[in-house]
Amino acid sequence: MKVLIVGGGGREHAIAVSVSKSPRVKKIYCAPGNAGIGQLAECVPIGAMEFEKIVAFAKEKAIDLTIVGMDDPLVGGLVDELNNAGLRAFGPRKNAAILEGSKAFSKDLMKKYHIPTASYENFDDANEAITYLEGLGEEGFPIVLKADGLALGKGVLICNTLEEAKEGVRTIMLDKQFGSAGNRLVIEEFMTGREVSVLSFVDGKTVKTMTSAQDHKRAMDGDQGLNTGGMGTFSPSPFYTKEVDDFCRKYIYQATVDAMAAEGREFKGVIFFGLMLTDKGPKVLEYNARFGDPEAQVVLPRMKNDIIEVLNACIDGKLDEVDLQFEDNAAVCVVLASDGYPVKYEKGYVIRGLENFDGKDGYYCFHAGTKLTKDGIMTDGGRVLGITAKGKDLKEARANAYKATEWVIYDNKYMRHDIGKAIDDVSSEMG
Numbered sequence: 001m002k003v004l005i006v007g008g009g010g011r012e013h014a015i016a017v018s019v020s021k022s023p024r025v026k027k028i029y030c031a032p033g034n035a036g037i038g039q040l041a042e043c044v045p046i047g048a049m050e051f052e053k054i055v056a057f058a059k060e061k062a063i064d065l066t067i068v069g070m071d072d073p074l075v076g077g078l079v080d081e082l083n084n085a086g087l088r089a090f091g092p093r094k095n096a097a098i099l100e101g102s103k104a105f106s107k108d109l110m111k112k113y114h115i116p117t118a119s120y121e122n123f124d125d126a127n128e129a130i131t132y133l134e135g136l137g138e139e140g141f142p143i144v145l146k147a148d149g150l151a152l153g154k155g156v157l158i159c160n161t162l163e164e165a166k167e168g169v170r171t172i173m174l175d176k177q178f179g180s181a182g183n184r185l186v187i188e189e190f191m192t193g194r195e196v197s198v199l200s201f202v203d204g205k206t207v208k209t210m211t212s213a214q215d216h217k218r219a220m221d222g223d224q225g226l227n228t229g230g231m232g233t234f235s236p237s238p239f240y241t242k243e244v245d246d247f248c249r250k251y252i253y254q255a256t257v258d259a260m261a262a263e264g265r266e267f268k269g270v271i272f273f274g275l276m277l278t279d280k281g282p283k284v285l286e287y288n289a290r291f292g293d294p295e296a297q298v299v300l301p302r303m304k305n306d307i308i309e310v311l312n313a314c315i316d317g318k319l320d321e322v323d324l325q326f327e328d329n330a331a332v333c334v335v336l337a338s339d340g341y342p343v344k345y346e347k348g349y350v351i352r353g354l355e356n357f358d359g360k361d362g363y364y365c366f367h368a369g370t371k372l373t374k375d376g377i378m379t380d381g382g383r384v385l386g387i388t389a390k391g392k393d394l395k396e397a398r399a400n401a402y403k404a405t406e407w408v409i410y411d412n413k414y415m416r417h418d419i420g421k422a423i424d425d426v427s428s429e430m431g
Helices: 010-021 050-060 071-076 080-083 094-100 103-112 126-134 162-174 179-183 241-264 296-302 307-316 394-405 421-429
Strands: 002-009 027-032 065-068 119-124 143-147 156-159 183-187 193-203 207-215 218-220 224-225 232-235 266-279 281-288 330-338 363-367 370-373 376-379 384-393
Touching: 002 010, 002 050, 010 027, 010 143, 010 296, 010 307, 010 363, 010 384, 027 050, 050 071, 050 080, 065 080, 065 307, 071 080, 071 094, 080 094, 094 103, 094 241, 094 266, 094 281, 094 384, 103 119, 103 183, 103 241, 119 126, 126 162, 126 207, 143 162, 156 162, 162 179, 162 183, 193 241, 193 307, 207 241, 207 296, 232 296, 241 266, 241 281, 266 307, 281 296, 296 330, 296 384, 330 394, 363 394, 384 394, 394 421
Parallel strands: 002 027, 002 065
Antiparallel strands: 119 183, 143 156, 143 183, 193 207, 193 266, 207 232, 218 224, 232 330, 266 281, 330 384, 363 384, 370 376
């Protein structure tokens, strides 16, 4: 069969690697792709939001399955366009992708169906939001401000004081730092605890969870600096216990899928459950309507199943027939970025040492912001590469991943040095 992957980041590279392992797949295309994906697929110069061109290309090449990896085209309705043209596609339709596309919608959904999450209020007017904040009192802080729409994972501000929060409202709603995502604002209770990500395959009614993971959003060591798209992750999370899993399956995962169905928004695809493990139990931080990035880079390499069979089962409503299995090991991904990310950074530097990954089992170099030029593969974004390594446990996987980061060299290379550091003190924290 012929497969088209829509997107051009590290997540899409991880998807492409998994797809390439399926004996059912004879040809892979990617729009627009990147230099790493180009080693597995034929990259075509079509942007992820160029729906007409994507549909026309899929029809011309008789694509058997299109996998939409990115949030923007999902929320924009690319799966609908493909389906309407008689083409098979993996991912939620527009009316279901709103689960990620609008934080206000998802919060209202959780409230209506009693799915545990932080308390919140939605605002369309900046002055009303500021008035609400002024009425909270000192005990109301810290507080979380969330731009309602898509903001590349960066539309969340944690404000410790009233003045910070008022400035945050102005930044999001008036200055439109996150574009139209800031037309509406969610003000949310600040929750404390361990963050855990659980990606799940969904076929409209059945949920099959993948192995857990934990992301590192902040740009700098010690979880300092601005929010980014993700600076690294590890899988599985030692904090995601059987007790947590049992609770989430009953009160969060299945409840969410059932709620969407009850709203007439059948969800088929991947739901990313961002969880906070609070002292009052697990609560939902956020939903995403696709594979996480960089969570996919540690979850997919550990999946034993043929990904094509799983994706088809989701589309056909037969996920209950799939025995989803993962390797009994661990994986860690360290993101190599451009210094200055996520604010201002330079690109166009030659990347050296990529050949060091050739033939090394258990090591992966997932391309995110790269491009192929006459001078070689060059940096072309804020997050450049995701260096992933497996190990028998998290400690070994972390050591392997950091060792592998030394194999790659480019000017203005930047990374966090504490990805998975929590692993080191798990035994003392968990007793």
